[in-house]
Amino acid sequence: MSLHPSTPSGTAPDQVIANEPVNLSRLFSLDVLRGIALLGILVISIWEFGGFTSNEQTFFRQGTHGGNYKLLSIVSILFEGKMRALFALVFGAGIILFMQKKEHPVPLAAPDAYIRRQIWLIIFGVFNAFVLLWPGDILFQYGVVGILLFAFWRMPARGLLIAAILCTLIYCGKQYWNYADDKKGYKKFLAVTAVEKKFKQDSTVRAKKDSFDRTKDTVLLKDTLAKNKLMDSLARKNDTLTKKQAGEKGMWEGMIKDLKYDSSKTVAENKAIRASYGKVWKHLMQRSQNKESNWLYRTGVWDISSMMLLGMALLGFGFFNHRMASSRYVLIAVLALAIGFTLAWFRIHFQSIKLADYARYIEKYPVPFNQFFPIERMLLATGYASLVMLLLRSKFLNWLWQALAATGKMALTNYIMQTIICTFFFYGYGFGYFGRLQQWQLYFMVAEIALVQIVFSVFWLRYFTMGPLEWLWRCLIYRKWLPWKIKEPHAITDSPAL
Amino acid sequence: MDQHNSSGTPQSLVIPMQGTAGAGEQSTVRPVTRAERIKSIDTIRGVALLGILMMNIPGFGINWDFWNSILTGPRAGKDYYTFAIVFVFFEGTMRGLFSMLFGAGMVLFMQNKHELPGRPTVAEYYYRRLLWLVLFGVINAFVLLWPGDILFFYGLCGMLLFAFRKLSPKWLVVIALTCVAFGMVKKQWDWNETREKRESYTEAMAAKKEKKELTPEQQGAIKMWTEMEKSQKPDTAITNENLRKMQSGYGTIFTYFIPRNAGGEIWYMYNEVWDLLVMMFLGMALYLWGFFSNRLRTSTYMMWLLIGYGIGVPIAWAIFDKGFMSFGRMGLYADSWSSSHMVFAEFRRILITIGHASLVMLIFRSGIIPWLMRALANVGQMAFTNYLMQSILCTLFFYGYGLGYYNKLKFHQLYYVVFAVWIFQLIFSSIWLRYFRFGPFEWLWRSLTYWKKQPMKL
Numbered sequence: 001m002s003l004h005p006s007t008p009s010g011t012a013p014d015q016v017i018a019n020e021p022v023n024l025s026r027l028f029s030l031d032v033l034r035g036i037a038l039l040g041i042l043v044i045s046i047w048e049f050g051g052f053t054s055n056e057q058t059f060f061r062q063g064t065h066g067g068n069y070k071l072l073s074i075v076s077i078l079f080e081g082k083m084r085a086l087f088a089l090v091f092g093a094g095i096i097l098f099m100q101k102k103e104h105p106v107p108l109a110a111p112d113a114y115i116r117r118q119i120w121l122i123i124f125g126v127f128n129a130f131v132l133l134w135p136g137d138i139l140f141q142y143g144v145v146g147i148l149l150f151a152f153w154r155m156p157a158r159g160l161l162i163a164a165i166l167c168t169l170i171y172c173g174k175q176y177w178n179y180a181d182d183k184k185g186y187k188k189f190l191a192v193t194a195v196e197k198k199f200k201q202d203s204t205v206r207a208k209k210d211s212f213d214r215t216k217d218t219v220l221l222k223d224t225l226a227k228n229k230l231m232d233s234l235a236r237k238n239d240t241l242t243k244k245q246a247g248e249k250g251m252w253e254g255m256i257k258d259l260k261y262d263s264s265k266t267v268a269e270n271k272a273i274r275a276s277y278g279k280v281w282k283h284l285m286q287r288s289q290n291k292e293s294n295w296l297y298r299t300g301v302w303d304i305s306s307m308m309l310l311g312m313a314l315l316g317f318g319f320f321n322h323r324m325a326s327s328r329y330v331l332i333a334v335l336a337l338a339i340g341f342t343l344a345w346f347r348i349h350f351q352s353i354k355l356a357d358y359a360r361y362i363e364k365y366p367v368p369f370n371q372f373f374p375i376e377r378m379l380l381a382t383g384y385a386s387l388v389m390l391l392l393r394s395k396f397l398n399w400l401w402q403a404l405a406a407t408g409k410m411a412l413t414n415y416i417m418q419t420i421i422c423t424f425f426f427y428g429y430g431f432g433y434f435g436r437l438q439q440w441q442l443y444f445m446v447a448e449i450a451l452v453q454i455v456f457s458v459f460w461l462r463y464f465t466m467g468p469l470e471w472l473w474r475c476l477i478y479r480k481w482l483p484w485k486i487k488e489p490h491a492i493t494d495s496p497a498l
Numbered sequence: 499m500d501q502h503n504s505s506g507t508p509q510s511l512v513i514p515m516q517g518t519a520g521a522g523e524q525s526t527v528r529p530v531t532r533a534e535r536i537k538s539i540d541t542i543r544g545v546a547l548l549g550i551l552m553m554n555i556p557g558f559g560i561n562w563d564f565w566n567s568i569l570t571g572p573r574a575g576k577d578y579y580t581f582a583i584v585f586v587f588f589e590g591t592m593r594g595l596f597s598m599l600f601g602a603g604m605v606l607f608m609q610n611k612h613e614l615p616g617r618p619t620v621a622e623y624y625y626r627r628l629l630w631l632v633l634f635g636v637i638n639a640f641v642l643l644w645p646g647d648i649l650f651f652y653g654l655c656g657m658l659l660f661a662f663r664k665l666s667p668k669w670l671v672v673i674a675l676t677c678v679a680f681g682m683v684k685k686q687w688d689w690n691e692t693r694e695k696r697e698s699y700t701e702a703m704a705a706k707k708e709k710k711e712l713t714p715e716q717q718g719a720i721k722m723w724t725e726m727e728k729s730q731k732p733d734t735a736i737t738n739e740n741l742r743k744m745q746s747g748y749g750t751i752f753t754y755f756i757p758r759n760a761g762g763e764i765w766y767m768y769n770e771v772w773d774l775l776v777m778m779f780l781g782m783a784l785y786l787w788g789f790f791s792n793r794l795r796t797s798t799y800m801m802w803l804l805i806g807y808g809i810g811v812p813i814a815w816a817i818f819d820k821g822f823m824s825f826g827r828m829g830l831y832a833d834s835w836s837s838s839h840m841v842f843a844e845f846r847r848i849l850i851t852i853g854h855a856s857l858v859m860l861i862f863r864s865g866i867i868p869w870l871m872r873a874l875a876n877v878g879q880m881a882f883t884n885y886l887m888q889s890i891l892c893t894l895f896f897y898g899y900g901l902g903y904y905n906k907l908k909f910h911q912l913y914y915v916v917f918a919v920w921i922f923q924l925i926f927s928s929i930w931l932r933y934f935r936f937g938p939f940e941w942l943w944r945s946l947t948y949w950k951k952q953p954m955k956l
Contacts, residue, residue, distance in 0.1 A: 109613075110619075111621030111660075112660075112664075115621075115660050115661045119661050147658075148657070150621075150625045154618055154622065243735055293769075297760070297763065297764045297767075
C-alpha cells in the first residue's frame with residue numbers, strides 16, 4: 001500500500017507494473033506450478049484424511065529418532081505449508097490474468113465475472129467441507145480472500161510486494177501473540193502453584209505444632225488440641241484455591257495434556273471416522289465450521305492473502321512469463337531455498353523441544369518454534385517456483401511439464417476428486433482405512449493418486465477443453481451452457497483457473 | 499492503495515469531483531454531490547441511525563444482568579415498560595432499517611457512474627470503499643472499544659451484495675426470503691438439539707428416581723442439561739469482574755475487549771450474517787421499486803404500514819411474552835413447545851421494519867414536521883460520522899476512563915442518555931452541514947476511497 005504513486009514503468013525490466021497486460025490469457029508456467037501445488041497439497045492433506053493425526057505425529061516427534069520421525073521431519077520441511085503457499089501464489093497471479101481477460105463468453109464486465117467466480121468458489125468450498133466431508137477444504141477461504149483482494153489488483157507490483165511482506169509480518173506477529181498468551185498462562189499457573197505450596201507448608205507447620213503439643217503432657221492438652229483442630233479447619237477453608245485460580249491452573253494443565261500423546265484420542269478418532277456418513281458428518285461439522293470461521297479470521301486471512309499478493313506481485317515483475325534473466329531465477333532459488341530450509345530445520349528442532357517439555361521451552365526461549373514459519377513457507381514456495389521456471393526454460397523433461405500443466409488446468413476438478421477418493425478410501429462409509437496405514441504407506445497412496453490424476457487429466461483434456469468442474473464453474477459464472485468438447489485438435493483452452 | 503496515477507495510460511488521471519454539480523462531469527466516477535442526494539433516503543437513514551442507539555445503549559451502559567433482573571422481576575415499573583416497548587417495537591428493526599438502506603446505498607453508488615477506459619472501474623472504488631469500511635469497523639470495535647460494532651459486517655456483506663445488484667427486485671425478494679427460511683431452519687435445528695438434550699435429561703432423571711444405576715451417557719446428559727441451565731443464570735464472579743474492569747482505565751478495557759471483539763466478529767460473521775443479508779436484499783428490492791425515493795402512492799405506504807405493524811407487533815408481543823416464560827424455566831418450556839418462539843423472529847423484524855419505513859415515508863410526504871425531517875435528513879447524511887460519534891460519546895460517558903457511569907443508571911434512565919445524544923446529533927449535524935459538504939468521517943472515508951483529499955467546505 002504505497003502512499004506515493006510509484007514511478008511509471010520502464011525504469012527496469014523487472015519492475016513492470018502489474019496492470020500492464022501480459023497478453024496471455026493462460027500462462028503455461030502457472031498451469032505447471034498449479035499442478036505441482038495441487039499434487040503436493042495431498043502429501044500433507046493425507047495426514048488428516050488418513051488418520052495420521054497431530055496426536056499420532058506427536059508420538060513420533062517426542063521420540064526425535066527413528067525412521068518415522070525422520071520421514072515426518074523431511075516431509076514437513078519439504079512440503080508442509082509450502083504447497084498451499086504455492087497454490088495461493090498461483091491463485092494470486094490468476095486474479096490479475098482473469099481481470100485482464102478481454103474476451104468473456106457472454107458480455108459481462110470483468111469485475112462482475114470475477115466476483116461471481118469467487119462466490120461460486122465459496123459455494124464449492126462449502127460443498128467440499130460439509131457434503132464431501134473434508135474439513136481441510138481451502139476453496140472457501142480462497143473464495144473469501146480473493147474477494148478481499150479484488151481492490152488490489154491494479155496496484156503496482158512493488159506495492160503488492162510490500163503488501164505481501166506486511167501480511168507475512170502480521171502473520172509472524174500473530175504467531176508470537178499466541179505464544180505470549182501461552183506464556184501468560186504459564187506464569188499464572190506458576191503463581192497458583194506457589195500459593196498451593198504455601199498452603200501445604202502452612203498445614204505441615206500446623207501439623208508439626210499439633211504433634212509437638214501432644215508430647216506435652218499438660219492439663220490443658222485437651223483444649224489445646226481442640227484449638228489446633230479448629231485452627232486447622234479454619235485455615236483449610238481459607239486455603240482452598242478460588243474458582244479463578246483453579247481455572248487458571250486447569251487451563252495450563254489441560255494444554256499440557258493436549259500436547260502429550262494420548263492413545264485413547266487415536267482410538268476415539270478412529271472410531272468416529274470409521275462410521276456411517278451421518279455420524280462422520282456430525283463429528284466433522286464443528287471442525288469444518290471452525291476452519292471457515294475461527295481459522296480464517298485469526299490465521300487464514302494472513303496466511304492466504306500474503307501469498308496471493310506475492311503471486312500478484314511476481315506476475316507484475318514478469319516472473320511467470322520468463323521476463324527475468326536466468327541468473328535472477330537462480331539467485332532467487334538459491335537464496336530462498338537456503339534461508340527457507342534453514343528456518344524449516346530450526347522449526348523442526350524446536351518443535352521437538354517444545355513437545356518434550358513446554359514449560360521448559362517457555363522459560364528458555366523468547367519466541368515460539370513456529371515464529372518464522374510464515375517466512376519459511378513464503379521463501380520455499382518462491383524458491384520452488386523459481387526452480388520450476390528454470391527447468392521450464394531448459395526444455396528438459398518436457399513431457400512431464402505438459403502432464404503437470406494438464407493437471408493444473410483441471411485443478412478444481414482434481415482438488416475435489418482428491419476429497420472424493422480419499423474420503424471414500426479412508427472413511428467408514430467407504431473402505432474405512434482411516435488410521436490403518438503407516439505413514440510411509442500414506443505417501444505411497446499419494447503417489448498413486450497423483451499418477452491417476454495426471455493420467456486422467458491428460459486424457460480428459462484430449463477430448464474436452466476443460467475439466468468437468470471447471471466447465472460447471474464457468475457455466476455458473478456466465479449463466480449459460482458453454483461448449484466444452486474439442487471439435488478440432490487444437491482448440492484453445494480457456495477455463496477459469498484456480 | 500491507489501494506483502491510478504501509475505497505470506501507464508496517457509490520459510489525465512485526475513478525478514473531477516469538485517462541487518460544480520451539473521457540469522459535464524456527471525459521468526465520471528466521483529462522490530455524489532449534495533444536490534444529487536435523495537432527501538427521503540437520508541431522512542430514513544437518520545431515523546435508523548438514531549434508533550440504533552436505542553438498541554445499543556444497554557450494551558454501552560449496563561451489565562448484562564439487567565436482562566435477568568427484568569425478566570425475573572415484576573412485570574410492572576418503569577424499567578419493565580421501557581424494556582417492553584423497546585423490545586416489542588424496536589428490537590432488531592433499526593439495524594434492519596439501516597441494513598436496508600445500506601443495500602439501497604450500494605445500488606445508488608453503482609448507478610449513474612460510468613466507466614472510463616484504462617481507469618479503475620466503479621466496482622473497484624466500491625470494493626476499496628468497503629475495505630476501508632471493514633477497517634473502520636475494526637477500529638470502532640478494538641480502538642473505540644465498542645463490541646457492538648456493525649461496520650465490520652456491513653463492509654464484508656457489501657462485498658457479497660455486489661454480485662446481486664443487477665437482479666430484479668422480485669428475485670431479490672426471493673433471495674431474501676430464502677435467507678429467512680435458512681435462518682428459520684437453523685433456529686429450529688438448534689431448538690431440536692435443545693429438546694433432545696432435555697429428553698435425555700428427563701429420561702436419566704426418571705431412571706435416577708427409580709434408583710437404577712446410571713450409565714455414563716445418562717450421567718453426561720444430566721450434567722449437560724444442568725450446566726446449560728446454570729449458564730443462563732448470572733454468575734456473580736463474572737459480573738463482578740465485568741463491573742471492575744469497566745470502571746478501569748483505557749488499557750484495561752482495551753485488553754479486556756480483545757477476545758470479546760475477536761470472538762464476536764468471528765461468530766457473528768459466520769453465524770448471523772443472514773440477519774444482515776436478508777435486510778440488505780430487501781432494501782435493494784424496495785429501492786428499485788421506488789419505496790425509499792418517495793415514488794409509491796400514499797395508499798401503498800399506508801397499506802404497508804398497516805400490514806407491517808398489524809402482523810408484526812402481535813408476533814413481537816408473543817415473542818416477548820414467551821421470552822418471559824422460557825426464561826429461567828428452560829426445561830418447562832422445552833417440554834411444552836416443539837418449536838421455539840424465536841423461529842418467527844425474523845418475520846416480525848421484517849414486518850415491523852417495513853412498518854417503520856412506511857411511517858417515516860408518510861410523515862415525510864405529508865410535510866407536517868418539516869424542521870424535524872430536515873434535521874433527520876442531516877443526521878442521515880452524516881450517518882457514518884454519527885454512528886462513530888455514538889461510540890465515542892457513549893464510551894466516554896459510561897466507561898471508566900470517561901465519566902464512569904457504567905451500570906450506575908437504571909434501565910429506563912439509559913433512555914435519558916439516548917435522548918440527550920439524539921438532540922446533540924440533530925443539532926450538530928444541522929450546524930455542521932451548513933458549513934461543510936460532508937460529515938468529518940464521511941470526508942475521511944471518501945478521501946481514502948478515492949485516495950485524494952476531497953473538498954470539505956461548502
